[in-house]
Amino acid sequence: MGLPGVRREMGWVFVLMALFTAVLAPTTGFVVAQIRDRREARRRFLIMAAVSGGLILFFLLSGVLFSECPDGYHC
Numbered sequence: 001m002g003l004p005g006v007r008r009e010m011g012w013v014f015v016l017m018a019l020f021t022a023v024l025a026p027t028t029g030f031v032v033a034q035i036r037d038r039r040e041a042r043r044r045f046l047i048m049a050a051v052s053g054g055l056i057l058f059f060l061l062s063g064v065l066f067s068e069c070p071d072g073y074h075c
Helices: 002-035 039-065
Strands: none
Touching: 002 039
16 A cells, blocks of 8 residues: 555544644633633633644645645646
8 A cells, every 4th residue: 555545545534633633622721721710721722722723724725725736737
């Protein structure tokens, strides 16, 4: 099967898992900090969510919208 076959088959699983964990961790932390009324922790989790969201948008934009054409294709 080789590396390209594995990457093609398993790539989406890892992408979805990374997106899920990048969203789940700040959300869970913010909810727990909100319930326990901890302002400093809430602020940190909001910053964590902003950084994660910015990185996700960067990779989506650079990987989807600004991707290069493969050899042999004319975009």
